[in-house]
Amino acid sequence: MLAWASGAPAQAQQANDMTFFVTSSGPGKGGDLGGLAGADAQCARLAQAAGSTGKTWHAYLSTQGEGAVNARDRIGKGPWRNAKGVVVAKSVDDLHSSGNNLTKQTALSEKGDVINGRGDSPNRHDILTGSTAEGRAFPAGQDRTCGNWTSSTTGAAMLGHSDRQGLTDDPPAKSWNSSHPSRGPGGGCTQADLRSTGGDGLLYCFAVN
Numbered sequence: 001m002l003a004w005a006s007g008a009p010a011q012a013q014q015a016n017d018m019t020f021f022v023t024s025s026g027p028g029k030g031g032d033l034g035g036l037a038g039a040d041a042q043c044a045r046l047a048q049a050a051g052s053t054g055k056t057w058h059a060y061l062s063t064q065g066e067g068a069v070n071a072r073d074r075i076g077k078g079p080w081r082n083a084k085g086v087v088v089a090k091s092v093d094d095l096h097s098s099g100n101n102l103t104k105q106t107a108l109s110e111k112g113d114v115i116n117g118r119g120d121s122p123n124r125h126d127i128l129t130g131s132t133a134e135g136r137a138f139p140a141g142q143d144r145t146c147g148n149w150t151s152s153t154t155g156a157a158m159l160g161h162s163d164r165q166g167l168t169d170d171p172p173a174k175s176w177n178s179s180h181p182s183r184g185p186g187g188g189c190t191q192a193d194l195r196s197t198g199g200d201g202l203l204y205c206f207a208v209n
Contacts, residue, residue: 018052019207020080020088022127022162024109026201031128031146031157031182031189033203036061036069039149043205050083050110052207060177060204062130062137063148071177072096072135076208083112096135102176104163107204115202117163126159126182126199133171133178144181146189154187159199177204 023046026033033039039059047057062071072092079090088106089095095102104117104125117125130145131137138144143155158181166173166180173179184193194201 018083021110022115023203030152030191032152033149046110055207056209057205065140068137070136071131075206082108107162115162118165123198124200125161125163127162127202128157129160129177130158151189156181156188
């Protein structure tokens with residue numbers, strides 16, 4: 001009982017110090033996140049459930065076309081800590097450099113759990129980003145955002161690998177934010193499509209304050 005009592009405040013403080021996580025679950029509608037607002041709300045809901053308070057959470061997502069948004073411009077300045085208090089990146093530039101500290105062991109869920117990666121069953125390492133390796137929007141035309149996060153059927157979303165592992169050793173396979181587009185028999189943006197390549201509609205969430 002004493003161990004629980006002494007551990008609970010520490011766990012609560014740790015949750016409140018968290019400024020980065022991978023969602024333990026997605027909305028469940030494939031690439032249809034309800035736009036950026038819906039994705040941000042998913043981050044906020046999960047953070048609050050994990051005991052995080054007083055923060056504004058944004059999903060790491062870009063959009064395309066008129067008024068395109070760069071993911072790197074909507075996540076604050078850093079540094080960002082996971083649910084265990086480990087710094088995953090010190091700044092936006094650090095996050096998008098080869099020296100960031102995002103790995104399978106540090107890209108944890110809001111609960112502090114490791115996200116299944118390559119070799120695990122089921123693999124869930126494909127994270128929705130819609131972004132280039134620099135964290136920017138793709139040009140209008142070829143869909144890389146499932147219709148700006150409103151399509152659960154046709155289209156495609158650029159995905160990153162949260163465990164930094166893929167089928168090859170080239171940079172895209174090891175990219176946390178820009179590895180390959182989604183695809184599948186449902187059109188590319190269904191929940192089943194995302195699962196077929198090793199995903200589950202998960203997001204990266206960052207506290208912007």
